[in-house]
Amino acid sequence: MALQFTINGVSQFIETISPTVTLLDYLREHISLKGTKEGCAEGDCGACTVIIAERTKRDTKYRAINSCLLLLPQVDGKHLLTVEGLGCKFENRRAILEPIQKSMVDGDGTQCGFCTPGIIMSLYAFYNSSKIQTDKNIHDALAGNLCRCTGYRSIVDAARQERVFTEKKVISENLSTVAEYSHEGQRFFKPKTLKEISKIYSTYPSSTLLAGGTDLGLSFSKDRQVTQTIIFTGDVKELGIIEETNKALTIGSAVTYSEILPYLDKLFPSFANLVTRIGSDQIRNVGTICGNIATASPIGDTLPCLIALNSQLKICSNNGERKVDIEDFFISYRKTNLKKGEFIKSVSIPKLNATQKFRAYKVSKRYDQDISAVIGAFLIEFNQERVAKTIIAFGGMDSTPRRALHSEKQLTGETWTEENINKVSEKISEEFKPISDLRASSTYRSQVAGNLFKRFYFDLVDSNKPNQVVDL
Ligand SMILES: Cc1cc2nc3c(=O)[nH]c(=O)nc-3n(C[C@H](O)[C@H](O)[C@H](O)COP(=O)(O)OP(=O)(O)OC[C@H]3O[C@@H](n4cnc5c(N)ncnc54)[C@H](O)[C@@H]3O)c2cc1C
Ligand code: FES
Ligand code: FES
Numbered sequence: 001m002a003l004q005f006t007i008n009g010v011s012q013f014i015e016t017i018s019p020t021v022t023l024l025d026y027l028r029e030h031i032s033l034k035g036t037k038e039g040c041a042e043g044d045c046g047a048c049t050v051i052i053a054e055r056t057k058r059d060t061k062y063r064a065i066n067s068c069l070l071l072l073p074q075v076d077g078k079h080l081l082t083v084e085g086l087g088c089k090f091e092n093r094r095a096i097l098e099p100i101q102k103s104m105v106d107g108d109g110t111q112c113g114f115c116t117p118g119i120i121m122s123l124y125a126f127y128n129s130s131k132i133q134t135d136k137n138i139h140d141a142l143a144g145n146l147c148r149c150t151g152y153r154s155i156v157d158a159a160r161q162e163r164v165f166t167e168k169k170v171i172s173e174n175l176s177t178v179a180e181y182s183h184e185g186q187r188f189f190k191p192k193t194l195k196e197i198s199k200i201y202s203t204y205p206s207s208t209l210l211a212g213g214t215d216l217g218l219s220f221s222k223d224r225q226v227t228q229t230i231i232f233t234g235d236v237k238e239l240g241i242i243e244e245t246n247k248a249l250t251i252g253s254a255v256t257y258s259e260i261l262p263y264l265d266k267l268f269p270s271f272a273n274l275v276t277r278i279g280s281d282q283i284r285n286v287g288t289i290c291g292n293i294a295t296a297s298p299i300g301d302t303l304p305c306l307i308a309l310n311s312q313l314k315i316c317s318n319n320g321e322r323k324v325d326i327e328d329f330f331i332s333y334r335k336t337n338l339k340k341g342e343f344i345k346s347v348s349i350p351k352l353n354a355t356q357k358f359r360a361y362k363v364s365k366r367y368d369q370d371i372s373a374v375i376g377a378f379l380i381e382f383n384q385e386r387v388a389k390t391i392i393a394f395g396g397m398d399s400t401p402r403r404a405l406h407s408e409k410q411l412t413g414e415t416w417t418e419e420n421i422n423k424v425s426e427k428i429s430e431e432f433k434p435i436s437d438l439r440a441s442s443t444y445r446s447q448v449a450g451n452l453f454k455r456f457y458f459d460l461v462d463s464n465k466p467n468q469v470v471d472l
Contacts, residue, residue, distance in 0.1 A: 001178040003076040008085030009170050019188035020220045024048045024067040035083040037114045041068045041221040046145030049118035051081040053170050063285040064125040069217030073188040077177035079170045083117040099164035109158035111150045119145045127165040143368035144280025189231045194238040202318035205340040212286035250348040253290030270359045271305045290344045296334045299372050303401040304393040305360045308377035316345040333399035356381045361452045373440035376452035387411045397432040404431045421457040425450040
């Protein structure tokens with residue numbers, strides 16, 4: 001069956017192209033829409049930014065995404081907007097520009113020809129969003145357009161101009177989606193229910209599961225891998241569910257960072273703050289927490305947070321479901337305890353009670369869009385002045401994210417004083433043997449780990465003076 005989607009309102013039917021061709025390659029090489037550029041091909045530079053338009057109950061939402069990381073079957077049934085779809089009307093030989101394009105032109109806000117189209121798309125999506133036009137939100141919206149080598153200040157000035165959003169009518173009708181797309185032996189499954197995905201995965205247990213593709217996408221865009229069988233989780237209804245009860249927040253494995261952020265912000269603001277530093281809007285609009293968990297990366301940002309928060313995974317297969325404490329999920333470097341045919345259904349995070357406090361910290365060379373050197377996530381439960389229980393979890397300190405069990409034990413029953421915290425902080429690094437790599441040296445990581453725990457203490461004793469390096 002053919003894939004079907006629209007670009008700037010024009011229908012596209014795909015029957016004879018490999019399912020591992022990226023949207024960016026399709027735009028540039030197959031239909032010659034060369035306004036969308038290829039810079040890095042790994043989700044960093046933003047030159048390839050396009051927009052997915054989706055109807056909600058009230059209006060149409062425009063989400064910026066990196067076309068270099070998205071495979072064609074992922075946009076099946078979707079409506080896309082590229083830079084060619086903006087400001088393309090001419091009157092009296094003058095281009096009629098979108099308000100954001102005009103602000104950029106009037107204010108000399110421009111980077112090079114590679115970067116500028118992507119910046120326009122990011123700002124167009126920002127103008128459509130409900131985010132207030134603060135400087136922080138403008139910088140956030142531009143964080144996924146990495147280069148700052150020419151006119152960044154004038155671009156920010158352009159984005160500060162009065163917000164006028166003119167909707168591009170790119171959605172004409174609801175499109176159907178395929179259940180499977182095949183091409184020359186490659187198969188791309190798009191199951192719609194839990195039952196379907198469980199069955200397909202048990203039939204093809206060696207196939208590759210794909211959620212947002214912000215991790216896997218690089219194997220297609222950079223390594224040009226021709227994967228034989230892919231199962232996409234993004235259309236499975238049960239995996240897209242977010243459930244909040246009195247006790248816990250449960251996040252389906254196909255829920256994106258952008259979708260879950262308002263919930264995290266309400267329940268675990270420090271976790272939410274860390275998530276806003278994962279990649280960029282383009283990455284968070286498609287990437288998922290469960291994809292992050294499944295990579296089992298020692299520097300996956302959400303993993304130490306989920307460990308400190310006592311989270312539990314629901315694992316699913318054709319044979320039923322089982323629960324696993326997230327801590328027991330990571331076996332060794334990038335190895336999980338998933339068996340053949342099993343996949344993550346959801347992650348549940350227990351809500352904090354009144355005696356518990358949680359904070360998470362990310363240390364990286366750059367504030368936005370950077371991989372962590374160290375992540376520290378800490379939970380503490382008080383019994384009046386004393387520590388009833390604490391969980392100290394780190395990423396970037398070992399081959400898997402893990403707890404500092406000895407330090408936790410040392411603090412239990414002690415008073416929450418600077419003296420006691422200093423004693424523990426100075427010894428924390430003895431529980432780890434971090435590596436030196438291009439992100440940080442082993443010595444730096446060890447020192448940072450202890451210092452982050454001290455920071456946790458100072459944040460809690462005087463929460464009016466948060467120890468932030470930037471004004472949030
Ligand atoms: C530019 C850029 C910046 C990034 N910045 C950060 C960052 O700051 N911090 C960070 O931690 N990460 C970062 N990442 C990595 C990536 O965005 C995250 O790991 C993301 O959470 C992956 O989610 P996904 O849905 O895109 O997963 P995918 O790429 O679709 O999949 C990742 C892995 O999970 C498996 N998988 C997916 N769903 C399931 C499931 N339900 N059950 C079992 N296995 C499954 C896949 O088979 C694959 O092995 C960045 C990536 C890019 C490209
Ligand atoms: S080409 Fe750089 S983000 Fe896609
Ligand atoms: S690479 Fe485009 S402005 Fe720097």
